[in-house]
Amino acid sequence: MKRDLFKIVKKSEKTKARAGILSLSHGDVLTPIFMPIGTQGTVKSLTFTDLEELNAQIILGNTYHLWLRPDLDVLSSAGGLHNFSSWKRPILTDSGGFQAFSLTKISKFTEEGVEFRSHLNGEKRFLSPEKSISIQTIIGSDIALVLDECLPAEITYEVARKAMERTIRWAQRSKDEFEKLRLETNHYNNLFGIPQGAQFEVLRRESARLTKELDFSGYSIGGVANGGEPEETMYSQVLSQTEILEEYKPRHLLGVGTPKDIVQMVARGIDMFDCVMPTRNARHGSLFIGVGDSQYRTLRILKNENATDFSPINENSKFIELRTYSKAYLRHLFVSKELLAYRLATLNNLEYYLNLTELIRDKISSDQFDSWWEGFCEVK
Amino acid sequence: MKRDLFKIVKKSEKTKARAGILSLSHGDVLTPIFMPIGTQGTVKSLTFTDLEELNAQIILGNTYHLWLRPDLDVLSSAGGLHNFSSWKRPILTDSGGFQAFSLTKISKFTEEGVEFRSHLNGEKRFLSPEKSISIQTIIGSDIALVLDECLPAEITYEVARKAMERTIRWAQRSKDEFEKLRLETNHYNNLFGIPQGAQFEVLRRESARLTKELDFSGYSIGGVANGGEPEETMYSQVLSQTEILEEYKPRHLLGVGTPKDIVQMVARGIDMFDCVMPTRNARHGSLFIGVGDSQYRTLRILKNENATDFSPINENSKFIELRTYSKAYLRHLFVSKELLAYRLATLNNLEYYLNLTELIRDKISSDQFDSWWEGFCEVK
Numbered sequence: 001m002k003r004d005l006f007k008i009v010k011k012s013e014k015t016k017a018r019a020g021i022l023s024l025s026h027g028d029v030l031t032p033i034f035m036p037i038g039t040q041g042t043v044k045s046l047t048f049t050d051l052e053e054l055n056a057q058i059i060l061g062n063t064y065h066l067w068l069r070p071d072l073d074v075l076s077s078a079g080g081l082h083n084f085s086s087w088k089r090p091i092l093t094d095s096g097g098f099q100a101f102s103l104t105k106i107s108k109f110t111e112e113g114v115e116f117r118s119h120l121n122g123e124k125r126f127l128s129p130e131k132s133i134s135i136q137t138i139i140g141s142d143i144a145l146v147l148d149e150c151l152p153a154e155i156t157y158e159v160a161r162k163a164m165e166r167t168i169r170w171a172q173r174s175k176d177e178f179e180k181l182r183l184e185t186n187h188y189n190n191l192f193g194i195p196q197g198a199q200f201e202v203l204r205r206e207s208a209r210l211t212k213e214l215d216f217s218g219y220s221i222g223g224v225a226n227g228g229e230p231e232e233t234m235y236s237q238v239l240s241q242t243e244i245l246e247e248y249k250p251r252h253l254l255g256v257g258t259p260k261d262i263v264q265m266v267a268r269g270i271d272m273f274d275c276v277m278p279t280r281n282a283r284h285g286s287l288f289i290g291v292g293d294s295q296y297r298t299l300r301i302l303k304n305e306n307a308t309d310f311s312p313i314n315e316n317s318k319f320i321e322l323r324t325y326s327k328a329y330l331r332h333l334f335v336s337k338e339l340l341a342y343r344l345a346t347l348n349n350l351e352y353y354l355n356l357t358e359l360i361r362d363k364i365s366s367d368q369f370d371s372w373w374e375g376f377c378e379v380k
Numbered sequence: 381m382k383r384d385l386f387k388i389v390k391k392s393e394k395t396k397a398r399a400g401i402l403s404l405s406h407g408d409v410l411t412p413i414f415m416p417i418g419t420q421g422t423v424k425s426l427t428f429t430d431l432e433e434l435n436a437q438i439i440l441g442n443t444y445h446l447w448l449r450p451d452l453d454v455l456s457s458a459g460g461l462h463n464f465s466s467w468k469r470p471i472l473t474d475s476g477g478f479q480a481f482s483l484t485k486i487s488k489f490t491e492e493g494v495e496f497r498s499h500l501n502g503e504k505r506f507l508s509p510e511k512s513i514s515i516q517t518i519i520g521s522d523i524a525l526v527l528d529e530c531l532p533a534e535i536t537y538e539v540a541r542k543a544m545e546r547t548i549r550w551a552q553r554s555k556d557e558f559e560k561l562r563l564e565t566n567h568y569n570n571l572f573g574i575p576q577g578a579q580f581e582v583l584r585r586e587s588a589r590l591t592k593e594l595d596f597s598g599y600s601i602g603g604v605a606n607g608g609e610p611e612e613t614m615y616s617q618v619l620s621q622t623e624i625l626e627e628y629k630p631r632h633l634l635g636v637g638t639p640k641d642i643v644q645m646v647a648r649g650i651d652m653f654d655c656v657m658p659t660r661n662a663r664h665g666s667l668f669i670g671v672g673d674s675q676y677r678t679l680r681i682l683k684n685e686n687a688t689d690f691s692p693i694n695e696n697s698k699f700i701e702l703r704t705y706s707k708a709y710l711r712h713l714f715v716s717k718e719l720l721a722y723r724l725a726t727l728n729n730l731e732y733y734l735n736l737t738e739l740i741r742d743k744i745s746s747d748q749f750d751s752w753w754e755g756f757c758e759v760k
Contacts, residue, residue: 040712040716040718041709041712042713042716042718042720044718044719045719045720046720047723047724048704049701069715070708070715073688074687077688078706078708083690084709085709086704086706086709307454308457308458310457310458310464321428321429324428325427326458326466332420332421332454332464333422335449335450338420338424339424339722340422340424342719343427343719343723344427
């Protein structure tokens with residue numbers, strides 16, 4: 001007996017924010033939630049025990065990367081990514097389309113799918129909507145995404161419309177393949193559709209309506225973080241779609257964003273987030289340090305002023321290592337390119353992001369979100 | 381009131397092996413002991429909590445590296461390496477001479493000391509016996525070593541004799557500086573002399589006698605692992621010196637070695653070991669896996685046969701991560717150059733080495749060493 005996928009437990013009165021429970025095969029996820037990125041089946045530098053201590057509830061895996069390495073034979077023999085990576089909690093996978101588009105020098109989108117050359121060895125590969133679903137079924141993610149046509153930042157209305165329409169046709173093909181494989185493999189995973197539409201509000205709305213008609217389990221809104229557009233544009237693009245999508249289905253926003261973006265997007269009805277920012281910034285020595293009501297300041301550890309700052313990296317961390325090691329020591333590790341640097345900074349930044357989504361949920365649950373969120377977003 | 385530095389609690393009947401307690405400012409060390417290498421103030425990829433869980437009792441820091449980075453100003457402001465690195469247990473530092481000799485393209489030994497150019501930025505530096513002691517005093521290591529003249533592997537008797545004689549003169553200068561700084565700083569650390577002598581037994585014996593006359597707290601036997609010489613040569617070089625040195629003083633063997641070397645050297649009266657082998661091999665994907673009575677096999681994780689080996693990395697590890705993650709997963713991390721790979725392999729290899737020296741101590745303590753050690757060394 002399958003439980004309801006998503007249950008809203010509390011709604012904000014003045015915004016579209018909501019606190020919910022997402023019930024997946026590998027456990028419940030309390031939303032809003034941030035999902036750390038485990039590109040190659042590992043959240044860089046961390047163990048599953050670290051992630052459990054961070055209270056990470058769901059992580060993201062990249063279909064493109066996992067397809068190339070370790071490859072489908074290994075993942076299939078392992079019985080899927082959960083077994084392979086020893087991560088027992090839920091996993092969401094993307095479709096692989098974005099990496100096929102962004103990581104490879106040569107990628108060609110046709111009606112059938114996308115042809116590209118592996119960024120690892122130049123080998124020619126072909127990713128179709130059906131292929132993406134079959135890979136994600138082998139990975140065994142709790143939530144799979146449909147393949148969408150990815151676009152560069154600056155495009156004309158005509159190009160955007162054609163891509164949006166193709167994405168809808170691909171969404172239908174993805175769903176057909178998913179249903180077929182579901183019958184064959186008897187799995188209880190979920191497929192999310194991807195509302196697109198680039199920077200055109202009319203297309204955003206039409207894409208949301210058409211995707212909704214296909215009746216997916218939830219949505220991963222795509223293409224809003226192409227870079228360059230003003231924040232407000234991004235916020236209204238999302239709102240124009242969450243206004244259309246069913247309230248009772250979970251909504252994920254692909255690849256966003258800063259702490260402020262997350263709060264803004266929760267107010268516009270988003271439940272799930274993923275972004276490389278906390279983990280990638282960590283590896284470049286840029287740390288989110290929480291202050292007060294989960295506001296934060298950025299600690300750029302490589303700055304000279306940290307060379308003799310012997311105060312703790314983060315005195316409020318739950319990790320004894322971050323409460324004990326000094327900023328001066330962490331700076332030394334970064335300057336010396338020592339492996340430990342990346343782990344410490346990654347723990348710090350994911351702790352901030354996961355604390356933030358937990359705080360947002362608490363604010364919604366205790367009727368404080370409406371009076372809190374704009375103040376949070378004003379600072380910085 | 382200073383306690384005795386070293387107390388022998390049990391001796392083997394048929395060999396020179398002994399179990400002891402080394403009482404240092406930052407705690408007791410049970411010998412024989414392996415000391416993980418923390419070159420730049422960090423045992424690569426590990427936290428102090430990892431090292432505590434490994435039951436590492438003492439680690440080694442490299443004076444050359446720490447002098448260049450973070451530098452003496454930072455170490456001095458921090459109040460020494462213990463404070464800087466948050467490692468509360470004992471630290472031994474080398475003199476810096478070996479790195480000045482081996483890491484730099486241009487190094488010139490004169491009677492005054494060694495001139496070299498930093499491998500980081502080419503800056504000219506000068507390391508004298510006095511300078512080395514003053515750096516090590518700032519580092520605040522529990523055990524400091526005298527500067528010795530390092531030599532290439534193949535040298536003539538005349539060159540070796542001159543270097544040995546100079547090393548004795550430098551040892552006297554080191555001791556003078558150490559005593560002077562001890563009075564000024566009121567610290568209770570220890571200085572070890574370095575018996576040398578290259579491959580010439582007559583020089584080894586003479587060096588041991590002359591070093592002994594200088595009355596150091598203990599000894600770090602140097603220059604026996606230059607590479608290329610047969611094992612038996614190395615073993616007899618060491619024995620020719622431990623036969624001369626006072627029994628009641630601790631003996632460290634610099635830079636040795638394989639598990640078999642360690643057992644062989646304990647039988648010849650060595651108490652303390654350091655070597656890059658467990659940590660460096662780890663980072664190259666070569667794992668020591670204990671089997672039976674601390675025998676081991678080598679797991680070369682990158683081998684194709686591990687691609688679908690889903691058995692645990694090390695089912696007998698104390699670390700849940702090593703008991704849970706599979707060989708196939710660790711191989712994938714190495715192939716993908718993921719940061720986590722190095723940490724897992726390092727934990728595994730140091731656990732083996734520290735288990736080994738603990739086992740050796742147990743064997744000595746329970747009168748089983750004499751019947752055990754040769755069998756251990758025969759295999760492989």
